[in-house]
Amino acid sequence: MATHRKNKQENEIWNKAISGDINSIAQLVNIYKDFSFTIAMSVVANNEDAEEVVQDSFMKAFASLGKFKQASKFSTWLYRIVYNTALTKLKRRKSPAISIDQQQENEQDGTTENQGWDLVKDAERKKYVTLALNKLSREDRLVLILHYIEEKNIAEICEILGAGKSAIKMRLLRGRKQLEMELGLLLNHETRNLL
Numbered sequence: 001m002a003t004h005r006k007n008k009q010e011n012e013i014w015n016k017a018i019s020g021d022i023n024s025i026a027q028l029v030n031i032y033k034d035f036s037f038t039i040a041m042s043v044v045a046n047n048e049d050a051e052e053v054v055q056d057s058f059m060k061a062f063a064s065l066g067k068f069k070q071a072s073k074f075s076t077w078l079y080r081i082v083y084n085t086a087l088t089k090l091k092r093r094k095s096p097a098i099s100i101d102q103q104q105e106n107e108q109d110g111t112t113e114n115q116g117w118d119l120v121k122d123a124e125r126k127k128y129v130t131l132a133l134n135k136l137s138r139e140d141r142l143v144l145i146l147h148y149i150e151e152k153n154i155a156e157i158c159e160i161l162g163a164g165k166s167a168i169k170m171r172l173l174r175g176r177k178q179l180e181m182e183l184g185l186l187l188n189h190e191t192r193n194l195l
Contacts, residue, residue, distance in 0.1 A: 010075065011074075014028070035149075039145075040053035043142070060081050076152070080162070083142075143157060
């Protein structure tokens, strides 16, 4: 039910944006900028390039709003633009992507001791997951991020990445197995260092 409400809200904002409402365009940017940056970073592995990719992608998307057909969600369409723009940037630069999601979450001041401990545990988890994800191929890493973090289904991932269903399922399976293996190696190594 929450997903239906989110899709309806997304469509309402999009409809206002397509008619030129500046506030709706700003809302769309605020809603999708963070994950667009994550996608761009997973491809180009450079903050400056990722920011440029996101800016270029939003400009392309807003210039083409009239061409957007609501056969898919706006976010899926936008993330496809971000992915393709990042690939183009990477081809121009001709160097491989090696890292992911280096953006840091802003932490609020004035947390309680328990909240502080939870933030530390969450940061540790994120650190190990990020380290393990960085060991995966760019394609497998992005499929896992889209599926588990952005909660995109297989069909949406196929549309964003321009790949077939069986290829995406294979990347998910391979990515999960490799992620599990990499986490095991990292955590085992960390445990040995603590002893």
